[in-house]
Amino acid sequence: MLVHICCSVDSHFFLQKLKEKYPNEKLIGFFYDPNIHPYSEYRLRLLDVQRSCEKLGIPLIEGEYDYENWLRAVRGLENEPEKGERCRVCFDRRLEVAAKKTKELGEQRYTTTLLVSPLKSQEQLQQSAKTIDKELGTQFVFEDFRKFGGTQLQAKVSKEEKLYRQDYCGCLFGLMQQRAKQEMIMDEMIAPITHQILPASIEERLTMYQKRMELEEKGIEYTIIRKRFLNYRLLRGFVRINKEVVPSYILSYSHLRRDFAKARIEEIIDGVGYANRDEIRVVSLDFLRKFVEVESMSQLYFEGISFEMEMKIRQEIDGAYSLSPIVVLDKIPDRFELYIDAVSYKDVKEELIIKDKNA
Ligand code: SF4
Structure with missing residues (x-):
């Protein structure tokens, strides 16, 4: 079964649950998320997914970062709210590419870790998959691991595993709306031409999470703390x-x-x-x-x-x-x-x- 992966916080728990439920199934991770902006954030999320898949012994394929195609697909829907029409198109695109990859690999079944995210509409995801399956003859596997305290358990797992917990869905438009509501500056989009690494920037996080992997390889104990400044x-x-x-x-x-x-x-x-x-x-x-x-x-x-x-x-x-x-x-x-x-x-x-x- 091909598992489309959106981020480590969702994928680590979702994959653990899938392994439990389908012990004989060969699972293949597929990171296809051209919606993520900026590119440094995409790399950071991918890095954490690589670490998570390695821990779980699941092979991972990286999809193409075809950001321009994604932008073209959501053109005219920039101001849609989260869970609205833009998100439907975003799911359609990611699931369609995942379904095509499934066929390319000679498989039929696929699913997505988006199903476990409390911020995503499972109905929207199922609807997108239904249309795609009709067209491509693939089979979307629906699993609801949120219920029976799943969401709380997922939060616990992500803390224990020290996963990278991003604070926005992924795209530029969702981020703009979120920061406007919070009355906060969208500092994720500011990067000096000097490539200087600014405090609390995505680049700083990327450097830190890379270092974390080096420490783990060497078996050096560490912790990640939060600091107000x-x-x-x-x-x-x-x-x-x-x-x-x-x-x-x-x-x-x-x-x-x-x-x-x-x-x-x-x-x-x-x-x-x-x-x-x-x-x-x-x-x-x-x-x-x-x-x-x-x-x-x-x-x-x-x-x-x-x-x-x-x-x-x-x-x-x-x-x-x-x-x-x-x-x-x-x-x-x-x-x-x-x-x-x-x-x-x-x-x-x-x-x-x-x-x-x-x-
Ligand atoms: S808010 Fe999230 S799901 Fe919706 S379009 Fe943006 S990245 Fe996609």
Whole structure:
């Protein structure tokens, strides 16, 4: 039986239950989820499914990440609510590809781990499968492992197995609606061109979950804890000198009183230029070279520096808890204009702790 897999939280429990119910059936996992956006989130969910399938001894096939086709299929349904028409099309597409894969493998029976998710409509899934089976001659296996306390047991299993528990269904449109309702910034969609790994970003989680797998391979004990903190995202920023935008680098946690300030440097102390407005500090590339090797502003702009290093530099210039705008320019100018559109917000992130510090 081919098992279409959406994520590890659903698949681990669902596959365990399937193994119990069909002990003689050969199960094949099929990860086909081009609805997941962005791609880093897709990779993170796939990574966790690979780990889960390995633990359960189930072979896994990765489907194509044909995101453009998925987008084409849901065109015009972007504003539909969850469990609405867009989700029906999304199920149709994923189940149809799963059914075709089943036939390609010379099998007839298939199912999906979406059935166990409390947020999905089992009726919608069954309806989609019925139409597909009529057309392709496949056989969808319906199982309801949610009942008799299944959902509670699934939550327990996912915690015990330290599975990656995502907090949105998968697509861009569902996420937009969810974050709007929560009045939260959609920070999943923000990734700097420098590829800097931002706190609580998908990229940070991906790195952490990869490390987790390395630790498990080496048999090193670890735990994953959650931490509340003040997060930050720079949405847009630039510096103008004599009406020309010049190359600049704005350090994280920089905030202006409003978005825009015209300022002049009043004094320079130990290489730090202090401006007359909004507690702005300006440092030169030379100053930055005390901390990192960097040749030019353009290298800094495209390659960036690590978030941790930015924090170290901020601490050195402005001390702890600082939210002053700190800008790196080629040289400290006399006058300049600064634009910063940024947000700071309460957030929660996961952190990996190695239990045996000597490991
Ligand atoms: S909300 Fe989920 S099921 Fe609905 S379209 Fe988006 S990814 Fe698919």
